[in-house]
Amino acid sequence: MFIRTALLVLKKDFAIELKTGEMFYTTLLFAVATVMIFSFSFVKDGVPIEGTAAGIVWIAVLFAGNLALGRTFERERYGETIRALLLSPAPRAAVYVGKLLGIVLLMVAAEVLLVPMVAVLFQQPMFAQPALLIAVFLCGTIGFAAVGTLFAAMLLRVGTRAILLPIVLYPMTVPVIIAGVLGTSALLEETPNIPMARFWLALLVAYDVVFVVLSLWTFEPLMTE
Amino acid sequence: MKKAFLPIAIVAAAMFAYAPIAIDNAPYQSTMLLIQKIFYFHVPSWVALTCALTVCGVASAIYLFKGSPEADRYAVAGAELTALFGLFGLASGMLWARKAWGIWWEWDARLTMAFMLELIFVGYLLVRKFGGPGAEKLAAGMGIFGAATAPFIYKSVDWWRTIHPKTSVVRTLDSPDNSPPMFHVLVFCMVAFVLLFLVLLSLRVRLEQQRAALDRLYLEEED
Numbered sequence: 001m002f003i004r005t006a007l008l009v010l011k012k013d014f015a016i017e018l019k020t021g022e023m024f025y026t027t028l029l030f031a032v033a034t035v036m037i038f039s040f041s042f043v044k045d046g047v048p049i050e051g052t053a054a055g056i057v058w059i060a061v062l063f064a065g066n067l068a069l070g071r072t073f074e075r076e077r078y079g080e081t082i083r084a085l086l087l088s089p090a091p092r093a094a095v096y097v098g099k100l101l102g103i104v105l106l107m108v109a110a111e112v113l114l115v116p117m118v119a120v121l122f123q124q125p126m127f128a129q130p131a132l133l134i135a136v137f138l139c140g141t142i143g144f145a146a147v148g149t150l151f152a153a154m155l156l157r158v159g160t161r162a163i164l165l166p167i168v169l170y171p172m173t174v175p176v177i178i179a180g181v182l183g184t185s186a187l188l189e190e191t192p193n194i195p196m197a198r199f200w201l202a203l204l205v206a207y208d209v210v211f212v213v214l215s216l217w218t219f220e221p222l223m224t225e
Numbered sequence: 226m227k228k229a230f231l232p233i234a235i236v237a238a239a240m241f242a243y244a245p246i247a248i249d250n251a252p253y254q255s256t257m258l259l260i261q262k263i264f265y266f267h268v269p270s271w272v273a274l275t276c277a278l279t280v281c282g283v284a285s286a287i288y289l290f291k292g293s294p295e296a297d298r299y300a301v302a303g304a305e306l307t308a309l310f311g312l313f314g315l316a317s318g319m320l321w322a323r324k325a326w327g328i329w330w331e332w333d334a335r336l337t338m339a340f341m342l343e344l345i346f347v348g349y350l351l352v353r354k355f356g357g358p359g360a361e362k363l364a365a366g367m368g369i370f371g372a373a374t375a376p377f378i379y380k381s382v383d384w385w386r387t388i389h390p391k392t393s394v395v396r397t398l399d400s401p402d403n404s405p406p407m408f409h410v411l412v413f414c415m416v417a418f419v420l421l422f423l424v425l426l427s428l429r430v431r432l433e434q435q436r437a438a439l440d441r442l443y444l445e446e447e448d
Contacts, residue, residue: 147370154366157359164352171344172370175377178337207377214373221289222366 002097005090009098010105013072023071023106031064031110035117048122054184057111057118058140058177065107065144066166069152072102077156086223096149096219103145111137129187132197136187139204140180143211144173150215154222179203230427237420244417247410263321265410269418270314275375276422277306278342282372285365294437297361300368302429304349306422307371311343338377345371 017024035056042052076082085095115137119126126133151168155161170177183200186193248265281303287296318336319329330336349367356363 150366154363158352158356158363160355160357164348164355167348167351168345168367171341171348172367172374174338174341175374203377210373211370214370218289218366218369222362 002091002094005094006097006101009085009095010101013098013102014105016075023068024109026071027064027068027106028110028113030067031060031114032117034060034063035114035121039121048124051185051188053118053122053124053126054181054188056122057114058181058184060114061107061110061137061141062144062170062173062177064110065103065141065148066169068103068106069145069148069169070162070165072099073152073156082156092220092223093216096153096215099153100142100145100149100215103149104141107141107145108138111141124188126188129192129194129197132192132194132201133184133187136180136183136197136201136204139201139208140176140183143176143204143208146208146212146215147173150219150222153219175207176204179207230424233420233427234424237417237424240413240417240420244414247413250406250410261325263317265414266418267314267317267321268411269415270310270317272415273418273422274307274310274314276419277303277310277426278372278375279303280426281307281346281368282375285368285372289362289365289369295434297365298430298433298437299426300365301353301433302426304346304353304364304368304371305429306425308343308346308350309425310418310422311339311346315339315343342371342375345374 038052038056038060039048042049042056073082076085086092088095115126115133118124148165148169151172152161152165155165155168158164179200183197183204186196186200244265248262281300284296284299284303287293288300318339322331323329345367349364349371352367353360353364
C-alpha cells in the first residue's frame with residue numbers, strides 16, 4: 001500500500017512532466033546556464049582553474065534542484081491538487097516519498113547531463129572511478145532532496161515561499177554540499193583518493209539516513225493544518 | 226521556573242562579576258599566554274548554545290506532535306538564544322583567531338559549520354517574522370532539523386583536518402601535569418553561561434506568555 005501510493009504519486013508527476021516537459025527542460029537549461037556562468041569565473045587564460053570542477057557540478061545541480069522543488073509544489077498549489085493529495089486515504093509519508101522520488105529522478109537527469117559536460121569542458125577525469133562517483137552523487141542528491149521536499153511542501157502555505165526556500169534549505173544541507181564537493185574532488189585528483197571519497201560517502205549515507213527518517217516522521221504533523 | 230528565577234539571576238550576576246577575577250588568576254597557557262584567556266568565554270558560549278539548541282529542538286518536536294502553545298514559546302526562546310550565543314561564539318572566535326592564527330576567518334570545517342548553524346537560526350527567525358499565519362509549524366520543522374544538524378557540526382572537527390583545536394582539548398586541561406585551576410575556571414565560566422542562558426530563556430518565555438495573554442484579553446474585549 002505504502003510503496004504503491006508512493007509510486008502512484010511518482011507516476012502522476014511523471015505523466016504531467018511527459019506531457020508538458022516544463023520542469024525537465026527549464027531545470028536542465030538552468031543547470032547548463034549555471035555551468036556557463038562559472039566558466040567566466042573559473043577559467044583563467046583559457047585554462048580551467050584546478051580543483052573547481054567538483055564545486056561547479058554540485059552547485060549547478062543544487063541550484064537546479066532548488067528550482068525544481070519550488071516548481072513541483074507550485075504546480076500542486078496552482079491546481080489546488082495538494083489538498084486532494086493530502087485528503088486522499090493514503091499514508092501521508094507515502095505522498096512524501098513519491099514527491100521525493102520525482103525530485104531525485106529530475107536531479108539525477110541533470111547530473112547525467114552535467115557530469116559529462118563538465119568532464120569535457122573543464123577537462124576533468126570524471127569517470128576514473130565510476131562506481132564511487134555514482135554513489136557520491138546519488139547519496140548527495142537523496143540527502144538534498146529529502147530535506148528539500150519536506151521544506152518545499154511545508155512552505156506551500158507561506159506567501160514568501162520563493163525566497164524562504166533557499167534561505168532555509170541551503171544552510172540546512174551544508175553537510176551534503178561539503179561532503180559531496182569534497183568527495184567528488186577526491187575522485188578527480190590525479191591519482192583518485194579512494195579512502196577520502198569513501199569517507200565522505202559514509203558521511204553522506206549517515207546524513208541521508210538521519211534526514212530521511214526525520215522527514216518521514218515529521219511530514220504528517222507538518223502538513224496538518 | 227518562576228520561583229527559581231530570582232536566585233538564579235542573582236547567582237549568575239555574582240558569577241559573572243567574579244569571572245574576570247577567576248580568569249585573571251588562572252595560569253597562563255604555555256604558548257598563547259594572555260590571548261588564550263578568551264577561551265574561558267568562547268567555549269562556554271558554545272556550551273550555552275548547545276543548551277539553547279536542545280531546548281529549541283525538543284520544544285519544537287513537542288509543539289509539532291502535541292500542539293501545545295507553551296512548547297512553541299520555548300522553541301522561539303531557544304532559537305533566539307541559539308542565534309545570540311552563536312553570534313557571541315563566532316565573534317569571540319574571530320577575535321581569538323586574529324591573534325592566534327593571524328587571520329580573522331579560516332574556511333575550515335568547524336568554522337564553516339558553525340557559521341551555517343548560525344544561518345539556520347537566523348533563517349528560523351526570518352521564517353517566524355515573514356512566514357505569516359502557520360509560520361509556527363514551519364519554524365517547528367526548522368527547529369527539529371536545525372537541532373539534528375548540530376551533531377554533524379560537532380563531529381566535523383574530528384572528521385575533517387582542521388586548525389581548530391579538537392573538542393578533546395577540554396579533557397586534557399584536567400590532566401595532572403596541567404594546572405587544575407584552568408579546568409576549574411573553565412567549568413566556572415560554563416556554569417555561569419548556562420545560568421545566564423536559563424535567566425534569558427525564562428525572561429523570553431515570559432514575554433511570549435504575556436503577549437499571548439494580551440492577545441486573549443483583546444479578543445475578550447472585542448467580543
